[in-house]
Amino acid sequence: MKTTAGFDLVPKLSCTSPEDQKSWNTFISQIRTQYPSNPNVQFKENYILFKHFEAEEHHPMLPYIGHKFLRFSSSINPNPGDNSILNSDFLSVLHTVCGIAKNIFGKKFRWWRDDLKEDGEGFYGWQEVWESWASYDMPNDPTPSPPPNINPLASPLFKVQTIPSKGRGLIATVNIPTGTRILTESPLFTIPSPPIPSLETSISKTLKPLSKEKQSAYHSLHNNYQSPSSTSKIKTPPLSGIFKTNAIPCGYNSSIAGIYLTICLINHSCIPNTYHNWNENLEQETIHAIRPINAGEEITISYISESMSNPRRKRLQECFGFDCQCQLCTSDPKQLESNDERRQRILELNESIMSNVTASYSTTTIDSTPIDCLKDCRRLIGLLGQEYDGSAVNFEGGAYYDAFRVCIRQGDQARAKVMVGRAYEMRVLCEGEDSESSRDLKRLVMNPTVHKMYGLSMKWRSEVEDVPEGLEGEEFEKWLWREG
Numbered sequence: 001m002k003t004t005a006g007f008d009l010v011p012k013l014s015c016t017s018p019e020d021q022k023s024w025n026t027f028i029s030q031i032r033t034q035y036p037s038n039p040n041v042q043f044k045e046n047y048i049l050f051k052h053f054e055a056e057e058h059h060p061m062l063p064y065i066g067h068k069f070l071r072f073s074s075s076i077n078p079n080p081g082d083n084s085i086l087n088s089d090f091l092s093v094l095h096t097v098c099g100i101a102k103n104i105f106g107k108k109f110r111w112w113r114d115d116l117k118e119d120g121e122g123f124y125g126w127q128e129v130w131e132s133w134a135s136y137d138m139p140n141d142p143t144p145s146p147p148p149n150i151n152p153l154a155s156p157l158f159k160v161q162t163i164p165s166k167g168r169g170l171i172a173t174v175n176i177p178t179g180t181r182i183l184t185e186s187p188l189f190t191i192p193s194p195p196i197p198s199l200e201t202s203i204s205k206t207l208k209p210l211s212k213e214k215q216s217a218y219h220s221l222h223n224n225y226q227s228p229s230s231t232s233k234i235k236t237p238p239l240s241g242i243f244k245t246n247a248i249p250c251g252y253n254s255s256i257a258g259i260y261l262t263i264c265l266i267n268h269s270c271i272p273n274t275y276h277n278w279n280e281n282l283e284q285e286t287i288h289a290i291r292p293i294n295a296g297e298e299i300t301i302s303y304i305s306e307s308m309s310n311p312r313r314k315r316l317q318e319c320f321g322f323d324c325q326c327q328l329c330t331s332d333p334k335q336l337e338s339n340d341e342r343r344q345r346i347l348e349l350n351e352s353i354m355s356n357v358t359a360s361y362s363t364t365t366i367d368s369t370p371i372d373c374l375k376d377c378r379r380l381i382g383l384l385g386q387e388y389d390g391s392a393v394n395f396e397g398g399a400y401y402d403a404f405r406v407c408i409r410q411g412d413q414a415r416a417k418v419m420v421g422r423a424y425e426m427r428v429l430c431e432g433e434d435s436e437s438s439r440d441l442k443r444l445v446m447n448p449t450v451h452k453m454y455g456l457s458m459k460w461r462s463e464v465e466d467v468p469e470g471l472e473g474e475e476f477e478k479w480l481w482r483e484g
């Protein structure tokens with residue numbers, strides 16, 4: 001009787017975690033040490049191959065790149081018969097490899113054997129396991145962490161898939177925790193605005209020296225300006241149409257926009273689960289999960305800044321040629337109305353906070369109501385959490401930064417430090433530690449007084465050491481927001 005046994009690593013190793021890479025390298029080097037000259041353990045260019053008599057279709061393998069790994073398994077013969085010599089040799093190899101893996105990966109190591117109820121079947125589906133095995137022989141990323149232009153087919157976190165009525169999109173292949181850098185990508189090319197001489201000529205010149213694959217990948221991107229549903233009356237030439245549909249500005253308010261072969265495939269949602277950002281230091285666009293994304297869920301970003309349902313849907317239709325069918329837009333009219341009311345309130349609070357925080361900060365004029373402004377910030381954070389399904393870290397971080405400015409302006413270093421600490425944590429979730437804004441916020445966390453608003457008033461003067469100890473939960477929040 002034959003059975004299949006082996007182990008999975010759950011969750012799989014991350015391509016962006018130096019710890020994961022380190023432990024995988026340790027694992028591989030221990031295997032190497034264990035089998036310096038076993039003819040059945042062969043060190044190939046990209047993986048270790050375990051030649052095993054029983055495995056007719058597949059010999060167990062271990063890739064040199066840890067994040068490609070899901071499973072090490074093989075059919076075994078638990079009751080050795082005629083071929084017992086090789087089989088028992090392999091059983092001892094399996095035993096050794098599993099022992100080393102268990103030792104290094106601890107809780108991530110999951111042993112299973114499909115004929116034993118208590119061990120059960122493996123964690124991953126066979127389809128994804130076969131795909132992972134196939135990826136072992138694909139070219140390795142030149143820099144391990146994070147890979148610059150992730151080939152979507154080789155990405156450990158998502159796959160490119162056709163989605164009904166949406167064209168291509170990205171689907172998570174594993175559960176992705178909040179703050180995960182899902183993707184960083186260099187632009188295929190960038191074009192400044194206004195383009196000289198014309199957009200069409202500029203793109204044509206830029207595409208010419210690129211490889212045939214890249215050119216055809218560009219042509220395969222969606223072009224809203226040639227679809228029958230396009231509302232644009234003026235005919236847009238094809239290269240420009242693709243550019244206008246897909247280009248993303250390289251940074252907030254940047255006059256330069258870039259095209260990305262993978263990021264441009266991410267579809268829109270009005271409650272997106274990721275945040276995209278131009279990272280000046282990497283000179284790449286990054287995509288971070290802003291809430292937990294389940295395996296099988298579509299990865300989405302927001303294409304627009306419009307908030308209320310009518311202008312939002314109108315703009316999506318005009319600029320991108322689709323009628324948004326996201327969870328929010330397809331909710332019943334009553335629900336949509338209450339969302340709109342909340343979003344309206346969010347807009348108003350934002351506006352009032354902004355005018356309060358930025359009012360005449362270059363003079364010594366003190367806001368009339370810094371306390372009210374803090375109240376507004378707290379209210380805003382509450383509403384954002386409700387409206388965005390717990391995925392508002394990008395907006396919430398902004399509200400904490402505003403609260404920081406209110407406090408530092410009044411000389412209150414203790415509260416300012418807590419506020420900017422939270423703003424920083426949320427920024428890191430959205431952009432990573434290496435983005436320019438994360439670094440700016442970190443400087444303020446280290447020393448809030450370097451902010452230009454510091455001490456315009458000393459009405460709330462405190463030192464950073466004045467953060468009270470022993471207050472927890474709502475008690476701490478009450479102190480922080482100067483309530484009660």
Ligand SMILES: [Zn+2]
Nearest residue numbers: 270324326329
């Ligand atoms: Zn929508």
